[in-house]
Amino acid sequence: MSAPAAGPQAPTGVRATARIAAAADGSLPLLAGDGPLALRRTRATRAGSRVTVVGAMTAPLGGDRLAIETEVRAGARLTVDSAAATVALPGRDPAAEAHYEVRLRVGEGAELRWLPEQLVCARGSRLRMRTRVELAPTARLVLREEQVLGRYGEQPGTLATRLTAHRAGRPLLDQELHFGPGAPGGWDGGAVLAGHRAVGQLLVVDRCFGTDPVEPRMLGETACLVPLAGPGVLVTAVAPDALLLRRTLDAALEALERRSAADVPAHAAVR
Amino acid sequence: MTRSALLVLADGRFPAGGHAHSGGAEAAVAAGRIRDAATLEAFCRGRLHTTGLTSAALAAAAAHGHDPAKLDEAADARTPSPALRAAARRLGRQLMRAARAAWPGPELDALAQAFPKGAHQPVVLGTAARSAGLAPLDAGYAVAYETVGGPATAVVRLLGLDPFQATAVLARLAPEMDAVAERAAAAARGPVDELPAASAPLLDITAEAHAGWPVRLFAS
Amino acid sequence: MHLHHSPDAPAAVSADAHRPDGSRRALRIGLGGPVGSGxxxxxxxxxxxxxxxxxxxxxxxxxxxxxxxxxxxxxxxxxxxxxxxxxxxxxxxxxxxxxxxxxxxxxxxxxxxxxxxxxxxxxxxxxxxxxxxxxGLVDAQIFVIDVAGGDDIPRKGGPGVTTADLLIVNKTDLAPYVGSDLERMARDAKEQRGDLPVLFTSLTGPQGVAPVADWVRGQLAAWTG
Missing domain, CATH: 3.40.50.300 (P-loop containing nucleotide triphosphate hydrolases)
Incomplete structure (x- = not known):
């Protein structure tokens, strides 16, 4: 923890940056938790290594500045998940925003599976989250983000997220979502959420999508799977609650992985 | 430069194909999410602050003089729905046709030649505004207005909604349109990568569903 | 990019008779008319x-x-x-x-x-x-009405009936059943249209669409000639 809160009057909250680096030989040259962001190497269920973010349960509070930096070096395979949902809560100063930065870099022939649990914005919380992904041309990415507006039966806090993915230095996906009482109007109207309380994105980037594009398809009434303009697929879903949202995203991921599995020989050959 | 050019560009009668697009309203009406003036207003307000802001900023950036090819790439990244990318390029090509007749100029010619299948509509609109001698803020206004004007007109046709009520919705949204146009113009002075990317999940999802309807009144 | 043709030609004048590559474009004929006229x-x-x-x-x-x-x-x-x-x-x-x-x-x-x-x-x-x-869209237009829509339509006029390059009065085979007076329709059309042509057709009759096809061929000959 680089700048711990000095006392009850402290104007700023926690500042913490956790860092992960994965190498092609399966090692983790860098695994450094910080403050509320504790990291554990956990048993991998597939090729490559796995890291679980633990203890994020109470963070971030208003005023906190948290960051996770992850580098998956050329040829490495890494899965990052979390032990529990992240719950954004109001800080001592109700007007203070929390900031959460996620920076992911995936090298040539490397794969990152970024599969954290949900982000729940509790009543009164104010969180600004920014995820930046930099992918090498042959990098592979599976990234899931789920936002839940309020704990069960609770009014939501204010959440602003931005997910930006660049591949080979060029923009592939850029999406901002802004919900809750501090967001501009209309966020709960018929164009944006229409009363749904869980929103999710599943982004899969693989250069095989460039040569063998996926057809867009509906996944029920309030979710769809679409090919991006570049070699990626995005699932966008809204649902009444986190459980139904996860069910949709899991089914989509499974279908995409099955499809990719069929490509493995060709995919492995480029390594 | 003449400010009245903005009225020509933003006029619903400007022949650039907008009348055949509902801005997601046809799907929202079918799903029961737009039923009356109040739900139309919530829909329009949400659209204005999401895709409206994003498109207004792209248009303002084009009017500011940023590289249109880079803006078109930014628009692609901000438009995950292939149905909406196709609609944006089609409308861009239609707008290009009208804009080159109204305000011919080398920048519009170059953009038309670089994107024979059509650039994203806001990029064309910003370039057209520039060609008409308008400012980035004006381009932001034109996009903000069409973002809500399109659905409102469509809902009058789809629901038989009282046109006075629909117009009152637009009038009530005017201060927010101003704010969106101003944010767009301010963002246009910064780098292209940092332009707003505000998105509306349901607009993206229902655009894909709508594109698959066998029978529909509007193209999007 | 080919720059040897005026770059603003194709978009600036939508009715331009040439395509961007300089070749002559297709003749465009519009067909309008009330619902159900055929x-x-x-x-x-x-x-x-x-x-x-x-x-x-x-x-x-x-x-x-x-x-x-x-x-x-x-x-x-x-x-x-x-x-x-x-x-x-x-x-x-x-x-x-x-x-x-x-x-x-x-x-x-x-x-x-x-x-x-x-x-x-x-x-x-x-x-x-x-x-x-x-x-700006079409080079010639055909307006299609039918006898079942009422034999007073030619008399009522309107831009379609009055100015179309060809007026088709369709479904003449139905005239006896709906009580339409074909001669009156022809007279009224002549009055509204002057020298512009009018064709009475029955697509199910022996001549079928042939007179219309002949008219279209004439337009095409004028277009390419």
Whole structure:
């Protein structure tokens, strides 16, 4: 923890940056938790290594500045998940925003599976989250983000997220979502959420999508799977609650992985 | 430069194909999410602050003089729905046709030649505004207005909604349109990568569903 | 990029008779008229009559998208890639007169993908008596009415009846059953239209669409001549 809160009057909250680096030989040259962001190497269920973010349960509070930096070096395979949902809560100063930065870099022939649990914005919380992904041309990415507006039966806090993915230095996906009482109007109207309380994105980037594009398809009434303009697929879903949202995203991921599995020989050959 | 050019560009009668697009309203009406003036207003307000802001900023950036090819790439990244990318390029090509007749100029010619299948509509609109001698803020206004004007007109046709009520919705949204146009113009002075990317999940999802309807009144 | 032709020509003047590469574009003929007068049936019959000698395509403007296009597809009058449907946002007359951009996109796309074409038929959605085509979209227009719609339509006039390059009074075989007076219709049409031609047709009769096809061939000869 680089700048711990000095006392009850402290104007700023926690500042913490956790860092992960994965190498092609399966090692983790860098695994450094910080403050509320504790990291554990956990048993991998597939090729490559796995890291679980633990203890994020109470963070971030208003005023906190948290960051996770992850580098998956050329040829490495890494899965990052979390032990529990992240719950954004109001800080001592109700007007203070929390900031959460996620920076992911995936090298040539490397794969990152970024599969954290949900982000729940509790009543009164104010969180600004920014995820930046930099992918090498042959990098592979599976990234899931789920936002839940309020704990069960609770009014939501204010959440602003931005997910930006660049591949080979060029923009592939850029999406901002802004919900809750501090967001501009209309966020709960018929164009944006229409009363749904869980929103999710599943982004899969693989250069095989460039040569063998996926057809867009509906996944029920309030979710769809679409090919991006570049070699990626995005699932966008809204649902009444986190459980139904996860069910949709899991089914989509499974279908995409099955499809990719069929490509493995060709995919492995480029390594 | 003449400010009245903005009225020509933003006029619903400007022949650039907008009348055949509902801005997601046809799907929202079918799903029961737009039923009356109040739900139309919530829909329009949400659209204005999401895709409206994003498109207004792209248009303002084009009017500011940023590289249109880079803006078109930014628009692609901000438009995950292939149905909406196709609609944006089609409308861009239609707008290009009208804009080159109204305000011919080398920048519009170059953009038309670089994107024979059509650039994203806001990029064309910003370039057209520039060609008409308008400012980035004006381009932001034109996009903000069409973002809500399109659905409102469509809902009058789809629901038989009282046109006075629909117009009152637009009038009530005017201060927010101003704010969106101003944010767009301010963002246009910064780098292209940092332009707003505000998105509306349901607009993206229902655009894909709508594109698959066998029978529909509007193209999007 | 080819720069040897004026770069603003194709978009600046939508009715320009040449394509961007300098070749002469297809003749475009619009077919308008009230709902149920037989526009789509006339287009289908014209396609059957002309398709062996001419390179043809059709653009439809439905109220509900694709219905007319699908009628043409079901009846297999042309291969599917030669039929394009334009969505009109519940305003078919807007798409053929006030904002013709989507229709121009469609005709140009057809020329790009299945061209070179001799003739493109642009069929409007069924509309009212005031709906006419923009001169920026079509080179000539046919207005189709029928005897069952009432024998006073030619007398009532309106831009379609009065100014169309060809007026078709269709379904003449039904005249005895609906009590329409064909001679009166011919007289009224003459009064409204002066020297502009009027054809009385029955697509199910022995002549069928042949007189209309002859008129179209005449237009085409003038266009290419």
């Amino acid at each position: 526009k789509t049936a006339t287009v289908a019959a014209l396609c059957r009559e002309l398709r062996d000698k001419l390179s043809l395509a059709v653009v439809t403007n439905d109220i509900y998208t694709r219905e007319d296009a699908e009628f043409l597809l079901r009846n297999a009058v042309l291969p599917p890639e030669r039929i394009q449907a334009v969505e009109t946002g519940a305003c078919p007359h807007t798409a053929i007169r006030d904002d013709i951009s989507a229709n121009l996109e469609a005709v140009e796309e057809l020329e790009d993908t299945v061209g070179p074409l001799d003739l493109i038929l642009v069929e409007s959605g069924g509309d009212n008596l005031t709906a006419t085509f923009s001169k």
